[in-house]
Amino acid sequence: MKSLALALAQVAALATPAAAEPPADPFFAYDRPATYGVHVERTRVPLRDGSHLACDLHRPADAAGRPAPGRFPAIVYDFNAYDQLAAFGAAARYYVTRGYVAAVCNVRGSGASPGRLDPFSAQEQRDNHDLIEWLGTRPWTNGRVGQLGVSYGGHTALLAAVTKPPHLAAIIPVDGISDWYENTIYRGGIYxxxxxxxxxxxxxxxxxxxxxxPLYDDFWRERSVKDRWADLDVPTLEIAGWYDRYRDGMVANYQARKHNVWLVAGPWQHGMPAGQYADIGTGGFLAWFDRWLGGRPAPLPAKKITSFELPSGGWRQYDDWPAAAAHPRRFALAGDGTLAPGPGTPFAGSFEVNTEPGPGRPDQRLAFTTGPLRHDLVLAGGIEARIRAAFTATDGNLAVIVSDVAPDGTATRVTQGWLKASHRHGHQRQAAVVPGVAYDLPVHVWPTHYRLGAGHRLRVTVGSDDYPEIDSDAPAGRVTVTRGSVEFTTG
Incomplete structure (x- = not known):
């Protein structure tokens, strides 16, 4: 989740040249000069149950530092539990000096906001709803409120949207979720x-x-965007990183709500793009809010999808994701360790379950590798593996890892996915696993946008562990794989 260091890096990056050119799109080049100072005041925002949120209000100021006259659009800036109001306020200054009110608040149970912290709960969502409505009805706002945040703040922005506050006009979630259970806590049913x-x-x-x-129940539905996708109907600019832990959820949100969601996915680790390679700057953020909150003729992104082709292919823009030109391509696992196009044939390969934290031994996984590619291969969308496997225990885990193997043998992880065998029919209930019986196990692998160069090889490994992404909690024993394939979206 977001740290103080990331917040400070964001502030510093506002004045630092980007590490690479942003997309050649007027949306990202948008800017206008700062015309206000900043007036900061500490306030308590009242909540419907009689409690309150501790907030700093950052309002456009005149030359004397007093709140400037007029009615301004407003932004809830990074609503999270980290008690870093000063740091986030400094980051919000960019918007305040251009005529926005920014509310930087601690969620219930954090900082000076009283109560019990329960991340992304219905209570926290009600509080966020109340904050937006309070802000939208102040005499110094124009009644149009946006919300922006990264990680925790990206999650709360998306969850705020599905509670449908009347004054919420647009959001910018950065590294947000579609579902807290699947994206973060129980990956494929594995903690x-x-x-x-x-x-x-x-x-x-x-x-x-x-x-x-451990199963997907009402506790998790309460914290889910996916469970309420129909209510995600405000203009949404998703900022995602292809190296980020939440990219699967961000792509899923777009695919569920293509009419009102735009997606920008860059070569970024977890956190704001500011200061990272191929930083897109702040122009697009300002354009988004100017258009939807400020009533200015600011541009939209030229295409619904703006994506950086990893590892260094640069920016691409598409009307949809996957792009219209993309097509599925299936590779089969073979008993001789090869990975080749086609449906594949039965074989038998087995490995010992790793029950210890940390990476297992090479003999505790199976590896399947193509020959050197004759042409570049671009993975540009979702990836689905189907593994037929039997376990000596009454449950088991599968981890499927996709790698790019360079001609010198260096392997680079591209993406991965996981599944607990007892969750093969979904996370709402457990399905029995009978030792020695082979089951077809669908493993969803996170999407990516990655180019493997000619001469490189594509590798898929299958094992029981992928620490720390998942716990090594599978029962001891052996796993026997008798058939398998991986379907990539290529373009």
């Missing part, structure tokens, strides 16, 4: 070890509550 440090430092109560809900 993610990677999130525990965040739980310990930010929301320790969840170390108790989350393990009580």
């Amino acid at each position: 993610s070890a990677r999130i525990r440090d965040w739980q310990r430092s930010t929301a320790p109560d969840t170390l108790v509550t989350y393990p009580r809900h």
Whole structure:
């Protein structure tokens, strides 16, 4: 999740030349000069249950530092639990000096906001709804409110949208979710070890509550955007990183709501693009809010999809994702360790389950590799694996990892997916796993936009562990794979 260092990096990057050119699109080059100062005041925003949120209001100011006269559009800026109001306020200054009110607030149970922290819960969503409506009815706002945030703040922006506050006009979620269960906590039904440090430092109560809900139930539906996609109907500019942990959810949101969602996906790790390679700057963010909140004739992105082709192919723009020219291409796993186009044939390959944290031994996974590619191969969309496997235990995990193998043998991870065998029919209920019986296991692999160069090889590995992305919690024993294929979207 977002740290203070990332917030400060965002502020510094506003004055730092980008590491690479942004897309050649007027949307990203949009700008206008700062015309206001900034007036900051601490306030308590009242909530419907009598409690309040601790907020800093950043309002456009005149030369004397007083709140400037007039009615301004407003932004809820990074509504999260990190008690970093000053840092996020500094980042919001860019918008305030261009005529926006920015509310920077601590969620319930964090900072000076009283109560119990329960991330992304219905209570937190009601609070966010109340904050938007309070802000939209102030005499110094124009009644149009936007919300912007990264990670935790990206999640809350999306969840705010599906609660449909009347004054919410547009959002910009950065590295947001479609579903907290699937994107973060139980990946393929397997608990993610990677999130525990965040739980310990930010929301320790969840170390108790989350393990009580290993299946997808009402607890998780409450925290889901996917469960309410029909209500995600405000203009939404999603900013995602192809190296980010939430890219699958961001792509899913676009595919569910193509009419009102635009997607920008860059070569970024988790966090704001500011300061990262191929930083897109702040022009597009301002254009988005100017158009939907400020009533200015600001441009939209030229295409619905703006995507950076990894690892260094540069920006591409498409009318849809996957692009119209993309097509599925299936590769089959073979008993001799090859990966080749076609449906494949039965074989038998087995590995020992790794029950220890950390990477397993090479003999604790199976690897399948193409020969050197004769032409470049672009993976540009979703990836679905289907593995037929039997377990000696009453459950098991599968981790499917896709890699790019360079001519010198160096392997670079491209993407991955996971599945607990008992969740093969979905996460709402467990399906029995009988030792020795082979099951068809559909493993959803995160989407990507990646070019493998001619002479490189495509590799798929199948194992039981992928620590820290998932816990090594499968029962001890062996897994036997008897058939498998991976369908890539290529273009």
